[in-house]
Amino acid sequence: MNENVNENVNDCDVIVVGGGPAGSCAAIVAARAGLSVVLLERGPFPGSKNMYGGVVYPRILDELIPNWWEEAPIQRWVTRRSTMLLTDTQALTVDFRTEAWGKAPYNGATAYRPDFDHWLASHAEAAGAQLLTSTTVTGLLRDDKGVVVGVTTDRPDGDLRARVVIACDGVNSFLAKQAGLYTHTDVKHFTLGVKETLALPKEVIDERFGVRGREGVDIEIIGCTGGVNGGGFVYTNLDTVAVGVVLKIAKLAGQALRPEQIIATLKAHPAIAPLIEGGEVKEYSAHVIPEAGLAMMPKMISDGMLVAGDAAALCLAAGIWLEGVNFAMASGMYAGEAAVEAVRAGDVSAQGLRGYQRRLSDTFVLQDHRKLRRAPELVLSDRVQHLYPQMVANVVERMFRIDNPQPKPGLRRILKQERKRAGIRRRDLIRDGLTGFRSYG
Numbered sequence: 001m002n003e004n005v006n007e008n009v010n011d012c013d014v015i016v017v018g019g020g021p022a023g024s025c026a027a028i029v030a031a032r033a034g035l036s037v038v039l040l041e042r043g044p045f046p047g048s049k050n051m052y053g054g055v056v057y058p059r060i061l062d063e064l065i066p067n068w069w070e071e072a073p074i075q076r077w078v079t080r081r082s083t084m085l086l087t088d089t090q091a092l093t094v095d096f097r098t099e100a101w102g103k104a105p106y107n108g109a110t111a112y113r114p115d116f117d118h119w120l121a122s123h124a125e126a127a128g129a130q131l132l133t134s135t136t137v138t139g140l141l142r143d144d145k146g147v148v149v150g151v152t153t154d155r156p157d158g159d160l161r162a163r164v165v166i167a168c169d170g171v172n173s174f175l176a177k178q179a180g181l182y183t184h185t186d187v188k189h190f191t192l193g194v195k196e197t198l199a200l201p202k203e204v205i206d207e208r209f210g211v212r213g214r215e216g217v218d219i220e221i222i223g224c225t226g227g228v229n230g231g232g233f234v235y236t237n238l239d240t241v242a243v244g245v246v247l248k249i250a251k252l253a254g255q256a257l258r259p260e261q262i263i264a265t266l267k268a269h270p271a272i273a274p275l276i277e278g279g280e281v282k283e284y285s286a287h288v289i290p291e292a293g294l295a296m297m298p299k300m301i302s303d304g305m306l307v308a309g310d311a312a313a314l315c316l317a318a319g320i321w322l323e324g325v326n327f328a329m330a331s332g333m334y335a336g337e338a339a340v341e342a343v344r345a346g347d348v349s350a351q352g353l354r355g356y357q358r359r360l361s362d363t364f365v366l367q368d369h370r371k372l373r374r375a376p377e378l379v380l381s382d383r384v385q386h387l388y389p390q391m392v393a394n395v396v397e398r399m400f401r402i403d404n405p406q407p408k409p410g411l412r413r414i415l416k417q418e419r420k421r422a423g424i425r426r427r428d429l430i431r432d433g434l435t436g437f438r439s440y441g
């Protein structure tokens with residue numbers, strides 16, 4: 001990591017803005033192809049400004065960093081994945097565990113972002129990219145035809161020029177907006193994620209979560225955010241547990257509860273409290289999430305510029321899945337490849353950079369978003385948030401309640417009664433079911 005500008009960086013092939021997963025992967029690919037690359041990060045080191053819930057799915061790294069699991073700074077391998085539905089007093093959990101995910105090539109891992117992002121950026125440096133930290137990009141440089149030809153920074157030595165700029169500056173990308181690539185932004189497209197990291201001895205975490213060694217747990221929760229639409233999560237690290245909520249900003253602004261109160265209520269829930277009891281808060285962090293997927297994505301290519309990761313709203317927030325890091329790494333890699341192609345061909349116009357769009361469209365990055373395009377709105381809808389959890393929990397409670405001398409009631413009757421009690425119209429239930437089936441089916 002370097003704070004001194006190498007003399008040649010004032011004119012390089014590729015400038016990557018943002019040392020998160022998208023930026024580092026773009027820089028690795030472009031530098032390995034022999035291009036001169038500068039990676040700019042406003043924080044004192046990559047990962048210092050980055051925040052998330054806690055689980056990375058690094059399968060996409062298999063080619064970029066073979067056997068990444070032997071060196072990546074992970075906390076635990078996720079071998080248990082639970083989806084929890086909460087009401088004020090009830091909890092219904094679908095709990096899956098497999099030994100397979102605890103062995104190479106692994107599936108997902110908990111990791112601290114300062115460690116993980118730092119590690120990824122070190123691969124960019126090893127490939128030859130120059131990493132400049134504590135450097136904030138303040139704007140775009142354009143030529144007289146409007147083509148992006150570099151960036152302005154807050155460094156005393158000022159502007160940096162390049163053939164291609166890759167904007168990986170995260171949610172609310174100031175660069176994508178300045179390039180005119182976002183045609184609209186709407187507060188309804190964003191959620192606020194807040195998280196507490198609680199310290200507990202490793203043995204206590206192992207015992208409470210039923211895991212051993214490096215095995216870890218990922219719990220996604222719905223019905224835990226009171227009147228604010230959103231969701232929650234609990235993830236295990238080696239000797240800390242992350243507990244957090246994701247909250248629809250428009251709803252949060254319209255009511256009195258603060259995010260830390262909503263986390264406190266989640267922590268006090270009878271299904272969660274025994275897992276984290278005695279945990280000492282080590283860190284409190286918050287960050288905005290681009291939640292609306294396809295509905296909010298900007299154009300990602302302009303003359304001389306590409307946009308990747310959260311900057312392009314590529315985070316997938318679809319209820320049982322909250323995946324942003326893998327989408328960021330993949331889009332960063334594809335942006336790097338497209339930049340290499342364009343620089344070699346001597347055409348960095350939007351036309352010359354179109355290989356980026358093709359790569360996104362041909363892979364999970366846009367295919368998952370297209371398939372799940374209705375999911376973010378469905379998951380954050382009032383019915384899914386406030387009515388279905390209660391209805392489903394009541395149905396299950398009645399199925400398992402033994403009311404002798406009454407005989408067991410049939411499931412259809414319970415379902416009908418509980419649907420009516422929750423105030424859900426039959427046609428809405430069918431419509432939501434179909435939307436869910438089309439998205440997740």
Ligand SMILES: Cc1cc2nc3c(=O)[nH]c(=O)nc-3n(C[C@H](O)[C@H](O)[C@H](O)COP(=O)(O)OP(=O)(O)OC[C@H]3O[C@@H](n4cnc5c(N)ncnc54)[C@H](O)[C@@H]3O)c2cc1C
Nearest residue numbers: 018020021022042052053054055137170193309310324325
């Ligand atoms: C609460 C929460 C929970 C989440 N949980 C998960 C999860 O469990 N798993 C998962 O996969 N994803 C999760 N995500 C999403 C994930 O964090 C993001 O999708 C991912 O970080 C996107 O990576 P990125 O590289 O595009 O952007 P970022 O990680 O945001 O990186 C952007 C980088 O750009 C730098 N930067 C910004 N502006 C400038 C500038 N002007 N000049 C220089 N540098 C700049 C920033 O400092 C930062 O380092 C979660 C997000 C939140 C908020």
